[in-house]
Amino acid sequence: MRPEVVAAMMPVFTEHFGNASSIHWFGQHAKSLIDDARQHVAKLINAEAGEIVFLSGGTEADNLAIRGIAESQKSKGRHIISSQIEHHAVLHTCKDLEKQGFEITWLPVSRDGLVNPENVRSAIRKDTILISIMHANNEIGTIQPIAEIGRIAAEADIYFHSDGVQSTGKIPVNVKDLGIDLYSMSAHKIHGPKGVGALFVKKATTLKPIMTGGGHERNRRSGTENVAGIVGFGEAARLARLELMPEMLRVRELRDRLEAGLKSQIEFIHVNGENAPRLPNTSNIMVDYAEGEGLVISLDLKGVAVSTGSACSSGSLEPSHVLTAIGKTPDEAHGSLRFSLSTMTASEDIDFVVEVLPGIVERLRELSPYYKGNSGSDH
Amino acid sequence: MGYSEKLLDYFQNPRCVGEIPDADAVAEVSNPVCGDVMKLWVKVGDGRIQDAKFKAQGCSAAIATSSYATEMLVGMNVADARLITRDQIAEALGGLPVSKIHCSVLASDAIKEALKGF
Numbered sequence: 001m002r003p004e005v006v007a008a009m010m011p012v013f014t015e016h017f018g019n020a021s022s023i024h025w026f027g028q029h030a031k032s033l034i035d036d037a038r039q040h041v042a043k044l045i046n047a048e049a050g051e052i053v054f055l056s057g058g059t060e061a062d063n064l065a066i067r068g069i070a071e072s073q074k075s076k077g078r079h080i081i082s083s084q085i086e087h088h089a090v091l092h093t094c095k096d097l098e099k100q101g102f103e104i105t106w107l108p109v110s111r112d113g114l115v116n117p118e119n120v121r122s123a124i125r126k127d128t129i130l131i132s133i134m135h136a137n138n139e140i141g142t143i144q145p146i147a148e149i150g151r152i153a154a155e156a157d158i159y160f161h162s163d164g165v166q167s168t169g170k171i172p173v174n175v176k177d178l179g180i181d182l183y184s185m186s187a188h189k190i191h192g193p194k195g196v197g198a199l200f201v202k203k204a205t206t207l208k209p210i211m212t213g214g215g216h217e218r219n220r221r222s223g224t225e226n227v228a229g230i231v232g233f234g235e236a237a238r239l240a241r242l243e244l245m246p247e248m249l250r251v252r253e254l255r256d257r258l259e260a261g262l263k264s265q266i267e268f269i270h271v272n273g274e275n276a277p278r279l280p281n282t283s284n285i286m287v288d289y290a291e292g293e294g295l296v297i298s299l300d301l302k303g304v305a306v307s308t309g310s311a312c313s314s315g316s317l318e319p320s321h322v323l324t325a326i327g328k329t330p331d332e333a334h335g336s337l338r339f340s341l342s343t344m345t346a347s348e349d350i351d352f353v354v355e356v357l358p359g360i361v362e363r364l365r366e367l368s369p370y371y372k373g374n375s376g377s378d379h
Numbered sequence: 380m381g382y383s384e385k386l387l388d389y390f391q392n393p394r395c396v397g398e399i400p401d402a403d404a405v406a407e408v409s410n411p412v413c414g415d416v417m418k419l420w421v422k423v424g425d426g427r428i429q430d431a432k433f434k435a436q437g438c439s440a441a442i443a444t445s446s447y448a449t450e451m452l453v454g455m456n457v458a459d460a461r462l463i464t465r466d467q468i469a470e471a472l473g474g475l476p477v478s479k480i481h482c483s484v485l486a487s488d489a490i491k492e493a494l495k496g497f
Binding site for chain 1: 396434436441481
Protein backbone atom coordinates (compact mmCIF):
# COMPACT_ATOMS: atom_id res chain seq x y z
CA MET A 1 0.00 0.00 0.00
CA ARG A 2 1.00 3.57 -0.56
CA PRO A 3 1.92 5.39 2.69
CA GLU A 4 -0.65 8.07 1.82
CA VAL A 5 -3.31 5.36 1.75
CA VAL A 6 -2.35 4.09 5.19
CA ALA A 7 -2.30 7.67 6.49
CA ALA A 8 -5.81 8.27 5.14
CA MET A 9 -7.10 5.07 6.74
CA MET A 10 -5.60 5.40 10.22
CA PRO A 11 -7.95 8.13 11.56
CA VAL A 12 -10.92 6.01 10.55
CA PHE A 13 -9.82 3.36 13.04
CA THR A 14 -8.92 5.75 15.82
CA GLU A 15 -11.18 8.81 15.52
CA HIS A 16 -13.88 8.55 12.86
CA PHE A 17 -15.29 5.23 13.92
CA GLY A 18 -18.94 6.07 13.36
CA ASN A 19 -21.33 3.80 11.51
CA ALA A 20 -22.12 5.53 8.23
CA SER A 21 -25.77 4.52 8.53
CA SER A 22 -26.25 6.33 11.86
CA ILE A 23 -27.67 9.81 11.89
CA HIS A 24 -25.53 11.07 14.78
CA TRP A 25 -22.50 13.19 14.03
CA PHE A 26 -20.03 10.29 14.13
CA GLY A 27 -22.10 8.43 11.63
CA GLN A 28 -22.57 11.36 9.35
CA HIS A 29 -18.87 12.08 9.37
CA ALA A 30 -18.16 8.51 8.32
CA LYS A 31 -20.75 8.89 5.59
CA SER A 32 -19.07 12.01 4.26
CA LEU A 33 -15.74 10.16 4.15
CA ILE A 34 -17.38 7.45 2.07
CA ASP A 35 -18.92 10.06 -0.20
CA ASP A 36 -15.49 11.58 -0.84
CA ALA A 37 -14.05 8.17 -1.64
CA ARG A 38 -16.94 7.50 -3.99
CA GLN A 39 -16.11 10.70 -5.88
CA HIS A 40 -12.48 9.68 -6.29
CA VAL A 41 -13.30 6.18 -7.53
CA ALA A 42 -15.96 7.54 -9.89
CA LYS A 43 -13.54 10.10 -11.34
CA LEU A 44 -10.98 7.42 -12.09
CA ILE A 45 -13.32 5.83 -14.66
CA ASN A 46 -15.40 8.91 -15.57
CA ALA A 47 -18.53 7.67 -13.81
CA GLU A 48 -21.01 9.50 -11.55
CA ALA A 49 -20.49 9.03 -7.83
CA GLY A 50 -23.96 7.52 -7.55
CA GLU A 51 -22.94 4.77 -9.94
CA ILE A 52 -20.26 3.36 -7.64
CA VAL A 53 -21.18 0.48 -5.32
CA PHE A 54 -18.57 -0.38 -2.69
CA LEU A 55 -18.14 -4.03 -1.78
CA SER A 56 -15.50 -6.53 -0.69
CA GLY A 57 -13.37 -6.75 -3.83
CA GLY A 58 -13.11 -7.74 -7.46
CA THR A 59 -14.58 -11.19 -6.92
CA GLU A 60 -17.71 -9.82 -5.29
CA ALA A 61 -18.00 -7.15 -7.98
CA ASP A 62 -17.95 -9.85 -10.69
CA ASN A 63 -20.47 -11.94 -8.75
CA LEU A 64 -22.84 -9.01 -8.21
CA ALA A 65 -22.63 -7.92 -11.84
CA ILE A 66 -23.21 -11.35 -13.36
CA ARG A 67 -25.61 -12.86 -10.84
CA GLY A 68 -27.39 -9.54 -10.39
CA ILE A 69 -28.12 -9.22 -14.11
CA ALA A 70 -28.87 -12.92 -14.53
CA GLU A 71 -31.43 -12.82 -11.74
CA SER A 72 -33.05 -9.58 -12.84
CA GLN A 73 -33.21 -10.51 -16.53
CA LYS A 74 -33.96 -14.22 -16.48
CA SER A 75 -37.54 -13.69 -17.51
CA LYS A 76 -36.17 -12.18 -20.75
CA GLY A 77 -33.60 -14.87 -21.43
CA ARG A 78 -30.89 -17.06 -20.00
CA HIS A 79 -28.03 -16.66 -22.44
CA ILE A 80 -24.72 -15.03 -21.48
CA ILE A 81 -21.68 -14.36 -23.66
CA SER A 82 -18.25 -14.49 -22.05
CA SER A 83 -14.71 -15.51 -23.02
CA GLN A 84 -12.35 -18.39 -22.32
CA ILE A 85 -9.75 -16.17 -20.68
CA GLU A 86 -11.83 -14.55 -17.94
CA HIS A 87 -10.64 -14.38 -14.35
CA HIS A 88 -11.89 -17.26 -12.19
CA ALA A 89 -14.32 -14.87 -10.49
CA VAL A 90 -16.18 -14.56 -13.80
CA LEU A 91 -15.43 -18.05 -15.07
CA HIS A 92 -16.69 -19.90 -12.01
CA THR A 93 -19.67 -17.57 -11.54
CA CYS A 94 -20.81 -18.24 -15.11
CA LYS A 95 -20.18 -21.97 -14.67
CA ASP A 96 -22.36 -21.90 -11.58
CA LEU A 97 -25.11 -20.17 -13.57
CA GLU A 98 -24.72 -22.86 -16.24
CA LYS A 99 -25.69 -25.41 -13.59
CA GLN A 100 -28.75 -23.31 -12.81
CA GLY A 101 -29.98 -23.49 -16.39
CA PHE A 102 -28.29 -20.49 -17.97
CA GLU A 103 -26.44 -20.99 -21.23
CA ILE A 104 -22.98 -19.51 -21.64
CA THR A 105 -21.16 -18.95 -24.93
CA TRP A 106 -17.45 -19.11 -24.17
CA LEU A 107 -15.79 -17.08 -26.91
CA PRO A 108 -12.32 -18.20 -27.98
CA VAL A 109 -9.38 -15.79 -28.27
CA SER A 110 -6.69 -15.39 -30.92
CA ARG A 111 -3.16 -16.70 -30.36
CA ASP A 112 -2.37 -13.22 -29.14
CA GLY A 113 -5.08 -13.41 -26.51
CA LEU A 114 -7.75 -11.18 -28.03
CA VAL A 115 -11.51 -11.64 -28.35
CA ASN A 116 -12.76 -10.84 -31.84
CA PRO A 117 -15.71 -8.39 -31.57
CA GLU A 118 -17.29 -9.98 -34.64
CA ASN A 119 -17.49 -13.23 -32.69
CA VAL A 120 -19.38 -11.35 -29.99
CA ARG A 121 -21.81 -10.02 -32.58
CA SER A 122 -22.48 -13.41 -34.10
CA ALA A 123 -22.94 -15.04 -30.69
CA ILE A 124 -25.82 -12.72 -29.81
CA ARG A 125 -29.20 -14.42 -29.65
CA LYS A 126 -32.71 -13.29 -28.90
CA ASP A 127 -32.37 -14.53 -25.35
CA THR A 128 -28.92 -13.01 -24.66
CA ILE A 129 -29.09 -10.93 -21.47
CA LEU A 130 -25.45 -10.20 -20.69
CA ILE A 131 -22.04 -9.90 -22.31
CA SER A 132 -19.14 -10.21 -19.86
CA ILE A 133 -15.68 -9.65 -21.33
CA MET A 134 -12.74 -8.59 -19.22
CA HIS A 135 -10.93 -5.34 -19.97
CA ALA A 136 -7.36 -6.58 -19.52
CA ASN A 137 -6.25 -10.11 -18.85
CA ASN A 138 -4.62 -10.83 -15.50
CA GLU A 139 -2.10 -13.36 -16.79
CA ILE A 140 -0.89 -12.03 -20.12
CA GLY A 141 -2.11 -8.42 -19.88
CA THR A 142 -3.83 -8.28 -23.26
CA ILE A 143 -6.35 -5.43 -23.55
CA GLN A 144 -9.61 -6.47 -25.16
CA PRO A 145 -11.38 -4.35 -27.80
CA ILE A 146 -13.88 -3.18 -25.19
CA ALA A 147 -15.12 -0.08 -27.02
CA GLU A 148 -16.15 -2.15 -30.05
CA ILE A 149 -17.79 -4.79 -27.90
CA GLY A 150 -19.57 -2.01 -25.98
CA ARG A 151 -20.96 -0.64 -29.23
CA ILE A 152 -22.17 -4.05 -30.30
CA ALA A 153 -23.83 -4.59 -26.90
CA ALA A 154 -25.51 -1.17 -27.04
CA GLU A 155 -26.84 -1.77 -30.56
CA ALA A 156 -28.34 -5.05 -29.45
CA ASP A 157 -29.55 -3.52 -26.17
CA ILE A 158 -27.74 -6.09 -24.03
CA TYR A 159 -26.07 -5.36 -20.69
CA PHE A 160 -22.28 -5.25 -20.93
CA HIS A 161 -20.09 -6.11 -17.94
CA SER A 162 -16.33 -5.82 -17.98
CA ASP A 163 -13.94 -7.03 -15.30
CA GLY A 164 -11.65 -4.04 -14.93
CA VAL A 165 -9.66 -5.24 -11.93
CA GLN A 166 -6.37 -5.30 -13.87
CA SER A 167 -6.92 -2.23 -16.02
CA THR A 168 -8.26 0.28 -13.49
CA GLY A 169 -5.61 2.86 -12.72
CA LYS A 170 -3.16 1.40 -15.21
CA ILE A 171 -4.72 2.58 -18.46
CA PRO A 172 -7.29 5.35 -19.01
CA VAL A 173 -10.82 4.07 -18.51
CA ASN A 174 -13.88 6.03 -19.55
CA VAL A 175 -16.96 3.91 -18.95
CA LYS A 176 -19.12 6.35 -20.91
CA ASP A 177 -17.02 6.16 -24.07
CA LEU A 178 -16.57 2.41 -23.72
CA GLY A 179 -20.30 1.70 -23.55
CA ILE A 180 -19.96 -0.26 -20.32
CA ASP A 181 -22.90 -0.93 -17.97
CA LEU A 182 -21.01 -2.72 -15.21
CA TYR A 183 -17.32 -2.49 -14.37
CA SER A 184 -15.49 -4.40 -11.61
CA MET A 185 -12.65 -2.82 -9.65
CA SER A 186 -10.38 -3.81 -6.79
CA ALA A 187 -8.52 -1.47 -4.42
CA HIS A 188 -5.43 -3.55 -3.80
CA LYS A 189 -4.48 -3.58 -7.47
CA ILE A 190 -3.84 0.15 -7.29
CA HIS A 191 -1.87 0.13 -4.01
CA GLY A 192 -5.01 0.36 -1.89
CA PRO A 193 -6.08 -2.05 0.88
CA LYS A 194 -7.17 -5.65 0.33
CA GLY A 195 -10.78 -6.59 1.03
CA VAL A 196 -12.41 -3.66 -0.72
CA GLY A 197 -13.53 -3.08 -4.27
CA ALA A 198 -16.31 -1.52 -6.26
CA LEU A 199 -18.75 -2.20 -9.02
CA PHE A 200 -19.69 0.58 -11.39
CA VAL A 201 -23.38 0.19 -12.16
CA LYS A 202 -24.65 2.52 -14.86
CA LYS A 203 -27.69 4.57 -13.86
CA ALA A 204 -31.03 2.85 -14.40
CA THR A 205 -29.50 -0.63 -14.53
CA THR A 206 -31.75 -3.24 -12.97
CA LEU A 207 -29.65 -5.41 -10.74
CA LYS A 208 -30.87 -7.89 -8.17
CA PRO A 209 -28.66 -7.68 -5.07
CA ILE A 210 -26.86 -10.87 -4.07
CA MET A 211 -26.51 -9.70 -0.48
CA THR A 212 -29.78 -9.09 1.33
CA GLY A 213 -30.00 -7.03 4.48
CA GLY A 214 -30.26 -3.40 5.49
CA GLY A 215 -30.20 -1.98 1.99
CA HIS A 216 -26.85 -0.22 2.12
CA GLU A 217 -25.25 1.26 -0.99
CA ARG A 218 -28.63 2.32 -2.40
CA ASN A 219 -30.00 -1.17 -2.04
CA ARG A 220 -27.25 -2.58 -4.23
CA ARG A 221 -25.14 -4.13 -1.48
CA SER A 222 -26.29 -4.63 2.09
CA GLY A 223 -23.81 -4.75 4.95
CA THR A 224 -22.21 -2.10 7.14
CA GLU A 225 -19.70 -0.21 5.06
CA ASN A 226 -16.01 -1.03 5.46
CA VAL A 227 -15.30 2.66 6.07
CA ALA A 228 -11.53 2.41 6.52
CA GLY A 229 -11.18 0.20 3.45
CA ILE A 230 -13.35 2.48 1.36
CA VAL A 231 -11.41 5.56 2.47
CA GLY A 232 -8.17 3.77 1.54
CA PHE A 233 -9.61 2.82 -1.84
CA GLY A 234 -10.65 6.45 -2.40
CA GLU A 235 -7.17 7.71 -1.63
CA ALA A 236 -5.59 5.04 -3.84
CA ALA A 237 -7.94 6.04 -6.67
CA ARG A 238 -7.08 9.71 -6.23
CA LEU A 239 -3.37 8.91 -6.37
CA ALA A 240 -3.85 6.58 -9.32
CA ARG A 241 -5.44 9.35 -11.35
CA LEU A 242 -2.75 11.86 -10.47
CA GLU A 243 0.35 9.67 -10.48
CA LEU A 244 -0.15 6.04 -11.30
CA MET A 245 -1.28 6.42 -14.87
CA PRO A 246 1.42 8.94 -15.84
CA GLU A 247 3.97 6.64 -14.15
CA MET A 248 2.84 3.76 -16.32
CA LEU A 249 4.84 5.19 -19.22
CA ARG A 250 7.97 4.58 -17.22
CA VAL A 251 6.71 1.13 -16.19
CA ARG A 252 6.09 0.25 -19.84
CA GLU A 253 9.67 1.20 -20.70
CA LEU A 254 10.94 -1.02 -17.89
CA ARG A 255 8.75 -3.88 -19.08
CA ASP A 256 9.96 -3.51 -22.66
CA ARG A 257 13.54 -3.40 -21.47
CA LEU A 258 12.98 -6.56 -19.43
CA GLU A 259 11.58 -8.40 -22.43
CA ALA A 260 14.24 -7.16 -24.84
CA GLY A 261 16.98 -8.01 -22.36
CA LEU A 262 15.72 -11.53 -21.73
CA LYS A 263 15.13 -12.20 -25.42
CA SER A 264 18.66 -11.14 -26.31
CA GLN A 265 20.20 -13.38 -23.65
CA ILE A 266 18.03 -16.48 -23.59
CA GLU A 267 17.18 -18.57 -26.62
CA PHE A 268 13.88 -20.40 -26.97
CA ILE A 269 11.75 -17.88 -25.10
CA HIS A 270 8.56 -16.17 -26.27
CA VAL A 271 6.48 -13.29 -25.00
CA ASN A 272 2.79 -14.16 -24.80
CA GLY A 273 0.41 -11.61 -26.29
CA GLU A 274 3.38 -9.75 -27.76
CA ASN A 275 1.48 -8.51 -30.81
CA ALA A 276 -1.63 -7.36 -28.94
CA PRO A 277 -2.23 -4.17 -26.99
CA ARG A 278 -1.08 -5.01 -23.48
CA LEU A 279 -1.09 -3.52 -20.00
CA PRO A 280 2.17 -1.67 -19.40
CA ASN A 281 3.00 -3.60 -16.24
CA THR A 282 2.49 -7.22 -17.28
CA SER A 283 4.90 -9.57 -19.00
CA ASN A 284 4.18 -13.23 -19.57
CA ILE A 285 7.17 -15.13 -20.86
CA MET A 286 7.33 -18.71 -21.98
CA VAL A 287 10.61 -20.52 -21.45
CA ASP A 288 11.05 -23.74 -23.40
CA TYR A 289 12.91 -26.69 -21.79
CA ALA A 290 12.41 -25.40 -18.25
CA GLU A 291 9.55 -25.64 -15.78
CA GLY A 292 7.89 -22.57 -14.34
CA GLU A 293 7.78 -23.48 -10.68
CA GLY A 294 11.48 -24.25 -10.66
CA LEU A 295 12.12 -20.85 -12.25
CA VAL A 296 9.87 -19.14 -9.70
CA ILE A 297 11.61 -20.80 -6.75
CA SER A 298 15.05 -20.01 -8.18
CA LEU A 299 14.11 -16.35 -8.64
CA ASP A 300 12.50 -16.27 -5.20
CA LEU A 301 15.76 -17.46 -3.65
CA LYS A 302 17.35 -14.40 -5.24
CA GLY A 303 14.64 -12.11 -3.92
CA VAL A 304 12.57 -11.77 -7.09
CA ALA A 305 8.85 -12.60 -6.78
CA VAL A 306 7.12 -13.77 -9.96
CA SER A 307 4.40 -16.32 -10.77
CA THR A 308 3.81 -19.10 -13.27
CA GLY A 309 0.98 -20.76 -15.19
CA SER A 310 2.59 -24.17 -14.81
CA ALA A 311 0.23 -26.93 -13.74
CA CYS A 312 2.78 -28.03 -11.22
CA SER A 313 2.36 -24.89 -9.17
CA SER A 314 -1.39 -24.46 -9.36
CA GLY A 315 -3.58 -25.88 -6.65
CA SER A 316 -5.71 -27.58 -9.29
CA LEU A 317 -2.66 -29.05 -11.08
CA GLU A 318 -4.16 -27.83 -14.33
CA PRO A 319 -2.17 -25.60 -16.66
CA SER A 320 -3.38 -21.99 -16.91
CA HIS A 321 -6.71 -21.76 -18.75
CA VAL A 322 -5.52 -18.52 -20.34
CA LEU A 323 -2.40 -20.09 -21.85
CA THR A 324 -4.49 -23.05 -22.99
CA ALA A 325 -6.95 -20.64 -24.65
CA ILE A 326 -4.19 -18.93 -26.64
CA GLY A 327 -3.24 -22.32 -28.03
CA LYS A 328 -0.40 -23.35 -25.77
CA THR A 329 0.04 -27.02 -24.96
CA PRO A 330 0.38 -28.08 -21.31
CA ASP A 331 4.09 -28.63 -22.05
CA GLU A 332 4.47 -25.05 -23.22
CA ALA A 333 2.45 -23.63 -20.33
CA HIS A 334 4.76 -25.65 -18.08
CA GLY A 335 7.51 -23.07 -18.62
CA SER A 336 5.59 -19.82 -18.30
CA LEU A 337 6.60 -16.94 -16.09
CA ARG A 338 4.53 -13.87 -15.27
CA PHE A 339 6.26 -10.66 -14.26
CA SER A 340 4.12 -7.95 -12.69
CA LEU A 341 5.80 -4.57 -12.53
CA SER A 342 4.62 -1.55 -10.59
CA THR A 343 5.58 2.04 -9.99
CA MET A 344 7.68 0.67 -7.15
CA THR A 345 9.79 -1.35 -9.60
CA ALA A 346 13.19 0.24 -10.04
CA SER A 347 15.39 0.21 -13.08
CA GLU A 348 17.95 -1.80 -11.10
CA ASP A 349 15.34 -4.47 -10.44
CA ILE A 350 15.04 -5.03 -14.18
CA ASP A 351 18.82 -5.12 -14.59
CA PHE A 352 19.00 -7.67 -11.82
CA VAL A 353 16.45 -10.01 -13.41
CA VAL A 354 18.14 -9.73 -16.82
CA GLU A 355 21.40 -10.56 -15.08
CA VAL A 356 20.28 -13.59 -13.06
CA LEU A 357 17.53 -15.24 -15.09
CA PRO A 358 19.70 -16.44 -18.01
CA GLY A 359 21.88 -18.41 -15.58
CA ILE A 360 18.85 -19.88 -13.83
CA VAL A 361 17.31 -20.96 -17.14
CA GLU A 362 20.60 -22.41 -18.33
CA ARG A 363 21.01 -24.42 -15.13
CA LEU A 364 17.51 -25.89 -15.35
CA ARG A 365 17.92 -26.63 -19.05
CA GLU A 366 21.15 -28.49 -18.37
CA LEU A 367 19.08 -30.78 -16.16
CA SER A 368 16.47 -31.37 -18.85
CA PRO A 369 16.63 -34.59 -20.85
CA TYR A 370 15.13 -32.73 -23.80
CA TYR A 371 17.35 -29.67 -24.13
CA LYS A 372 19.62 -29.46 -27.19
CA GLY A 373 21.37 -32.71 -27.98
CA ASN A 374 20.68 -33.94 -24.48
CA SER A 375 19.42 -37.23 -25.99
CA GLY A 376 15.89 -38.42 -25.62
CA SER A 377 12.83 -37.72 -27.68
CA ASP A 378 11.64 -34.45 -29.11
CA HIS A 379 9.69 -32.30 -26.75
CA MET B 380 7.07 -21.95 -0.50
CA GLY B 381 7.00 -24.57 2.25
CA TYR B 382 10.11 -26.49 1.20
CA SER B 383 12.77 -27.73 3.63
CA GLU B 384 16.37 -26.51 3.50
CA LYS B 385 17.42 -29.99 2.44
CA LEU B 386 15.00 -30.06 -0.47
CA LEU B 387 16.14 -26.64 -1.66
CA ASP B 388 19.73 -27.82 -1.42
CA TYR B 389 18.98 -30.82 -3.66
CA PHE B 390 17.14 -28.51 -6.06
CA GLN B 391 19.95 -25.98 -6.25
CA ASN B 392 22.83 -28.43 -6.10
CA PRO B 393 21.41 -31.63 -7.52
CA ARG B 394 23.59 -34.74 -7.16
CA CYS B 395 23.95 -37.51 -9.76
CA VAL B 396 22.98 -35.38 -12.75
CA GLY B 397 23.96 -36.73 -16.14
CA GLU B 398 23.74 -39.70 -18.45
CA ILE B 399 25.41 -43.11 -18.51
CA PRO B 400 26.29 -43.94 -22.14
CA ASP B 401 26.68 -47.68 -21.49
CA ALA B 402 23.81 -47.96 -19.02
CA ASP B 403 22.19 -51.32 -18.45
CA ALA B 404 18.75 -49.72 -18.33
CA VAL B 405 17.23 -46.35 -19.10
CA ALA B 406 13.77 -45.31 -17.94
CA GLU B 407 11.87 -42.24 -18.99
CA VAL B 408 8.71 -41.40 -17.07
CA SER B 409 6.42 -38.44 -16.99
CA ASN B 410 4.18 -37.37 -14.20
CA PRO B 411 0.59 -38.01 -15.20
CA VAL B 412 -0.56 -35.20 -12.93
CA CYS B 413 1.53 -32.20 -13.96
CA GLY B 414 3.67 -33.30 -16.90
CA ASP B 415 7.08 -33.22 -15.23
CA VAL B 416 9.57 -35.66 -16.78
CA MET B 417 12.49 -37.68 -15.45
CA LYS B 418 14.99 -39.87 -17.22
CA LEU B 419 17.04 -42.33 -15.21
CA TRP B 420 20.14 -44.29 -16.27
CA VAL B 421 21.36 -47.25 -14.18
CA LYS B 422 24.31 -49.58 -14.28
CA VAL B 423 23.66 -52.91 -12.60
CA GLY B 424 26.14 -55.62 -11.60
CA ASP B 425 26.22 -58.44 -9.03
CA GLY B 426 22.63 -57.69 -8.07
CA ARG B 427 23.60 -54.17 -7.08
CA ILE B 428 23.20 -50.75 -8.65
CA GLN B 429 26.75 -49.75 -9.48
CA ASP B 430 25.89 -46.30 -10.78
CA ALA B 431 22.87 -44.12 -11.46
CA LYS B 432 22.37 -40.75 -13.13
CA PHE B 433 19.29 -38.68 -13.93
CA LYS B 434 17.97 -35.73 -15.85
CA ALA B 435 14.64 -34.05 -15.23
CA GLN B 436 12.50 -31.25 -16.52
CA GLY B 437 10.18 -30.25 -13.75
CA CYS B 438 9.54 -28.20 -10.67
CA SER B 439 11.91 -27.82 -7.76
CA ALA B 440 10.31 -30.70 -5.87
CA ALA B 441 10.58 -32.96 -8.92
CA ILE B 442 14.25 -32.13 -9.43
CA ALA B 443 15.12 -32.51 -5.75
CA THR B 444 13.28 -35.82 -5.30
CA SER B 445 14.76 -37.17 -8.55
CA SER B 446 18.24 -36.25 -7.43
CA TYR B 447 17.81 -37.64 -3.93
CA ALA B 448 16.33 -40.90 -5.17
CA THR B 449 19.09 -41.37 -7.74
CA GLU B 450 21.73 -40.80 -5.09
CA MET B 451 19.98 -43.30 -2.81
CA LEU B 452 20.10 -45.94 -5.52
CA VAL B 453 23.85 -46.08 -5.94
CA GLY B 454 25.22 -49.12 -4.11
CA MET B 455 21.81 -50.53 -3.22
CA ASN B 456 20.87 -54.07 -4.10
CA VAL B 457 18.19 -54.30 -6.73
CA ALA B 458 15.63 -56.01 -4.52
CA ASP B 459 15.82 -53.24 -1.92
CA ALA B 460 15.81 -50.50 -4.54
CA ARG B 461 12.53 -51.78 -5.93
CA LEU B 462 10.95 -51.18 -2.53
CA ILE B 463 11.73 -47.46 -2.45
CA THR B 464 8.45 -45.61 -2.06
CA ARG B 465 7.45 -42.07 -2.89
CA ASP B 466 6.75 -41.39 0.78
CA GLN B 467 10.25 -42.50 1.75
CA ILE B 468 11.75 -40.04 -0.73
CA ALA B 469 9.47 -37.20 0.32
CA GLU B 470 10.07 -37.79 4.03
CA ALA B 471 13.83 -37.89 3.57
CA LEU B 472 13.62 -34.40 2.11
CA GLY B 473 11.65 -33.07 5.04
CA GLY B 474 8.21 -33.71 3.55
CA LEU B 475 6.43 -31.88 0.74
CA PRO B 476 3.67 -29.28 0.78
CA VAL B 477 0.27 -30.89 0.14
CA SER B 478 0.01 -29.58 -3.42
CA LYS B 479 3.45 -31.02 -4.25
CA ILE B 480 3.08 -34.53 -2.87
CA HIS B 481 2.39 -35.81 -6.38
CA CYS B 482 5.94 -34.79 -7.42
CA SER B 483 7.66 -37.58 -5.51
CA VAL B 484 5.92 -40.25 -7.57
CA LEU B 485 8.13 -39.33 -10.53
CA ALA B 486 11.29 -40.75 -8.97
CA SER B 487 9.70 -43.89 -7.54
CA ASP B 488 8.07 -44.61 -10.92
CA ALA B 489 11.40 -44.13 -12.72
CA ILE B 490 13.15 -46.55 -10.36
CA LYS B 491 10.52 -49.24 -10.83
CA GLU B 492 10.61 -48.77 -14.59
CA ALA B 493 14.41 -48.91 -14.79
CA LEU B 494 14.69 -52.04 -12.65
CA LYS B 495 11.89 -53.90 -14.39
CA GLY B 496 14.21 -56.30 -16.25
CA PHE B 497 16.47 -57.26 -13.36
